[in-house]
Amino acid sequence: MLTALLLAIAYEINSISFPGMMPLFWHLLMVGWITQIIFGVSLWMFPGRTREEGVKAQKWAWLTYLMLNIGLIFRVIAEPVVSSSGLVVWDILIFLSGILQAAAAVAYTIELWPRVQSKEQRRKNLQKKRKREGN
């Protein structure tokens, strides 16, 4: 959010403006801040969270975090120059940015979808889990 706001200030100063500034501002705000805080808080708050710490136990959450942020950083680096520079590296970064951010949405949905459940469903799932652990 800080970066988004700094961009917004820079946008008001004509001498600092560069291509792709407004799309970057909006996506830093909507993806980097709002979407990411929704992801983070819901992964913590929704029922069915694993208590086990570590990358392996929380792989979908970690994948979401890494892919969303790497994707966004790639966009911040490449978007201002992609239309003016002929270098292939910027095209590749933009391509990867799109794929990584979309993949982050998929990883988040894989983690959260089964955790959207009623109290009754949750109770049944817990009973099943206990039975399985008992066997």
Next chain:
Amino acid sequence: MPAPSRWMIRCSLLYLLTGFAIGAAMLISKAYPVYPQVWQLLPVHIEIAIFGWIIQFTMGTAYWILPRYLKTGGRGNSMLAKSMVVLFNTGILLNVISYLQFLPEEAVFWGRLSEVGAVGLFVILHWNRVVSYRR
């Protein structure tokens, strides 16, 4: 988690996937403009990402998480809550279908009206639940 929340959160996850997929396609089109018509989806991307994903997820979570009424232990009139879900999603879909030019432009007015109705119901349902029960 009550049914209206489950519906809203699941719908919002579907909108998240769609919105990010369209966004990724538009971003990649900046580097590889193989199919520049994808930019016609910009209003759909904005509608889905802001109303379908961010606002709907927040409304669904608020309905679930805000304090329930002390006397009844409930969350208010469940028919109103179900109407809120239906109205909000009808509004989004009307707007999206209109942006895709399967409906006349005027449909956006009815789509927005439907969303306003849903937000009105959201306010009615939650106004008295924004409380502290501590003495």
